[in-house]
Amino acid sequence: xxxxxxxxxxxxxxxxxxxxTNSGLVYVTSVNVGTGVSSVTVPNAFSATYDAYKIIWTxxxxxxxxxxxxxxxxxxxxxxxxxxxxxxxxxxxxxxGDNNTxxxxxxxxxxxxxxxxxxxxxxxxxxxxTSVRSIYSEPxxxxxxxxxxxxxxxxxxxxxxxxxxxxxxxxxTGGTITVYGYRKA
Amino acid sequence: MSKPVIQIGDEIREMTDEEYAAYQERLxxxxxxxxxxxxxxxxxxxxxxxxxx
Numbered sequence: 745x746x747x748x749x750x751x752x753x754x755x756x757x758x759x760x761x762x763x764x765t766n767s768g769l770v771y772v773t774s775v776n777v778g779t780g781v782s783s784v785t786v787p788n789a790f791s792a793t794y795d796a797y798k799i800i801w802t803x804x805x806x807x808x809x810x811x812x813x814x815x816x817x818x819x820x821x822x823x824x825x826x827x828x829x830x831x832x833x834x835x836x837x838x839x840x841g842d843n844n845t846x847x848x849x850x851x852x853x854x855x856x857x858x859x860x861x862x863x864x865x866x867x868x869x870x871x872x873x874t875s876v877r878s879i880y881s882e883p884x885x886x887x888x889x890x891x892x893x894x895x896x897x898x899x900x901x902x903x904x905x906x907x908x909x910x911x912x913x914x915x916x917t918g919g920t921i922t923v924y925g926y927r928k929a
Numbered sequence: 930m931s932k933p934v935i936q937i938g939d940e941i942r943e944m945t946d947e948e949y950a951a952y953q954e955r956l957x958x959x960x961x962x963x964x965x966x967x968x969x970x971x972x973x974x975x976x977x978x979x980x981x982x
Contacts, residue, residue: 778941782933782952809966818937820955846955853964885967912959915933 767927769798774922777804781916783909785818786923790869790904794925797868801861801908804919809855809884810911814863815847816874816903824848826895830880838889847909851878851893858883859916861908863893868903 748763772794775786790797806812815821828840828850840850852861863878878893910916932944933952944952 775936775938778934778936780934781936781941782944783935785935785937787938809964811961811964819951849961855966882964884964887965887967911961912956912963913933 769924770794770927772797772923772925774920777801777916777919777921779917780807782913783907784916784921785905785907786921787818787905789906789923790865792869794928795867795870796926797865798924798926799861799863799865799906799921800924801859801921802919804854804859805856805917806854806859806910807856807915807917809853810914811849811853812851812859812861812916813847813849813909813911814851814861814876814878814906815909816868816897816901816906818905818907820846821897821899822846823898824895825898826850826876826893828880828891828893830882830889830891832887832889834886838891842895848876848878848893848895848897849911850880851876851895852880853882853884854910855883859919861921865906868906871900871902873898873900874903 748759773786773788775784777784822844824842824845824847826842826848830838832838842849851863860881863876866875868874873896875896876894880891880893882889908916908921932949934941934943935948
């Protein structure tokens, strides 16, 4: 659908609904994270409306310095692959990989003062491989590291939800997880 | 002993027995080392020295 150039002073409701409210990145759903939850599943996140999604969690913390895992659906699985590429504040490379694991382990990290996530999911609803690309953030003083993570889960499952689940017994508190869809033509 | 709570959408609830068993198994099989915290506390400003006679 081409972008429309408006030549009239009057905008119809149809044009407004089609062109002005349906922007490139479209809000889909959000979840307010509770207090001390072991994991958060975001339901009804994916549908046939979009093939690519951006997920952002901001305003929250986790109960200890830890990685924040992610898996598709509401339970862990198999055949998760991915690699983290990051540099620490000393200028050294810090890697990490998921080789046929039960979930993506190295997408990002957080601590008791700050935790956030920003990642894109590709084709989660389609019956094909789901891929991920994430910002890696590890706030850890002199050992802080920042970079990116890319991965996929090797199945053809159609997913409608995903779960964030900090490492070990770490819990999540607060903030909002928001799902946006990349609008298709 | 209460089980950990999970959140699905707006619902926050305690794990079921099955979920808790799977959670315990995952913890037992988790070989990924924990991140090692570094001190991130800023050094406090030096105290103003007492004036000398």
